[in-house]
Amino acid sequence: MGKVGIEERSIWNEWIQNKNEDNTNQLIDHYMYLVQYHVQRIASNLPKSVQKEDLRSLGLFGLYDAILKFDPNRDLKFDTYASFRIKGAIIDGLRKEDWLPxxxxxxxxxxxxxxxxxxxxxxxxxxxxxxxxxxxxxxxxxxxxxxxxxxxxxxxxxxxxxxxxxxxxxxxxxxxxxxxxxxxxxxxxxxxxxxxxxxxxxxxxxxxxxxxxxxxxxxxxxxxxxxxxxxxxxxxxxxxxxxxxxxxxx
Incomplete structure (x- = not known):
């Protein structure tokens, strides 16, 4: 999963061994900054009628999906993989919600x-x-x-x-x-x-x-x-x- 810090590796190891709700929440908390980053970037290009909280919910879904589907054994940084999932979930959600009335x-x-x-x-x-x-x-x-x-x-x-x-x-x-x-x-x-x-x-x-x-x-x-x-x-x-x-x- 590419180069990661000791703390990050520890969280992933716990999740791989247990895969329970607590471990998943730890990963979500650790990578929440990715959701916030992409929400801010996408929101800046949308009308004010689109609520950031709605984008955040979509982004969280993308992050959760990324955690479940990520293979730590691959030579790929999770940040990169998760970013695609998070942005994709937000854009896809916007399309499905049809925010333009x-x-x-x-x-x-x-x-x-x-x-x-x-x-x-x-x-x-x-x-x-x-x-x-x-x-x-x-x-x-x-x-x-x-x-x-x-x-x-x-x-x-x-x-x-x-x-x-x-x-x-x-x-x-x-x-x-x-x-x-x-x-x-x-x-x-x-x-x-x-x-x-x-x-x-x-x-x-x-x-x-x-x-x-x-x-x-x-x-x-x-x-x-x-x-x-x-x-x-x-x-x-x-x-x-x-x-x-x-x-x-x-």
Whole structure:
């Protein structure tokens, strides 16, 4: 099981010999930091409506599963093995729970249709304000739906729409839910890692807009004021960044 400390080896030896509840709890306590670490990382990329305690419960399930299935005789660090199980359990749980409500999914579809209709009519990029006016929604609500649907789609980044092509625009296809195999879960984690790398390939303005919109949770209008650009231009930069990321994945 790779190089481990004396205390860690002792806990594992006790668990191998007894495999009772006390020994299992010892291992869970010892590796709880892995759950906390991955909960924090995943939660930072999800809407505030997703509770960290729910993610923690999913992560604990992944850790427990890792303990039961880990072979200490293999030349593999438990931390590495458990991390895959923990992240996979959290992502899989999010998919099964379908944390993006049906009402939000309906709004995503409405925004998609509105974007297509407005862009065909105006023959140019459209802003969040124009979408909101067309749908009689608040601009902030439109931006929030865009943000939540973006994170929802990260959980299915490798899925494609009709004709194996990603859709360009503010809205995009949210595929049907399906249960993932452990192998697919590992691939999904790799996709999320690739996402981080792809974002770093964007130009400075695109990275900044994504950071301010998704991390700092500023509106397009607020970002525009901060950067001295129009709201429409910020919307355009955002769309370009999302499209580039999708092209990198295709």
């Amino acid at each position: 049906r009402s939000a999914r309906e709004k995503v579809k409405k925004i998609d249709f509105a974007v297509e209709a407005l862009e065909q009519q105006l023959q140019r990029e459209v802003s969040a304000e124009e979408i909101a006016a067309h749908l009689k929604m608040k601009k902030e609500e439109v931006e929030e739906v865009i943000k939540d649907s973006f994170f929802s789609n990260l959980l299915s980044m490798e899925d494609k729409g009709a004709n194996d092509e990603y859709k360009e625009g503010i809205g995009y296809h949210i595929p049907d839910e399906k249960e993932l195999t452990p192998e697919e879960n590992v691939l999904k984690q790799e996709k999320l890692h690739q996402l981080s790398q792809h974002i770093q390939k964007l130009n400075e303005n695109e990275q900044l807009v994504l950071s301010l919109f998704y991390d700092k949770e500023l509106t397009f209008t607020e970002i525009g004021k901060a950067l001295g650009l129009t709201t429409s231009r910020i919307s355009q930069i955002h769309k370009q960044a999302i499209f580039k990321i999708r092209q990198m994945f295709s």
